[in-house]
């Protein structure tokens with residue numbers, strides 16, 4: 001069983017892990033990347049999502065939409081500036097309602113400051129997760145993760161009024177449209 005966990009890790013020196021896909025041939029007992037119930041659905045295996053770009057002016061998650069299988073881990077790696085990866089959920093803030101599957105762990109990274117710092121979270125509960133960066137939520141720094149199938153749940157529901165930034169709402173709508181196709 002995969003333990004549901006959320007922790008900060010440093011992968012310096014384990015660079016091969018930080019490039020999505022390249023780890024595949026290096027790991028034994030690897031489950032097939034292509035499969036699942038979707039008849040050819042493509043899953044990212046333990047993907048790395050970059051936070052920001054080489055320039056601190058880039059305020060976004062590079063790879064803002066990923067689809068993984070339940071039990072897989074997503075790694076966020078800081079490129080520049082200060083960013084977090086924080087699930088839309090009342091437990092992570094006092095404002096936003098949940099936009100993750102019912103019963104799922106609302107992940108929330110520390111504020112990462114040093115290039116190369118990483119945070120990882122293992123996703124156990126199937127469904128759709130919407131998340132944001134604390135300092136840049138209002139600037140549309142948001143992302144979406146589909147675990148398994150895009151099951152109906154908070155992550156696909158209409159965007160609540162508490163998420164008030166127009167640019168953020170637009171970005172989430174785009175991501176949700178993509179997620180709905182991951183059946």
Ligand SMILES: [Cu+2]
Pocket residue numbers: 059060082083084133134135136141
């Ligand atoms: Cu940010």
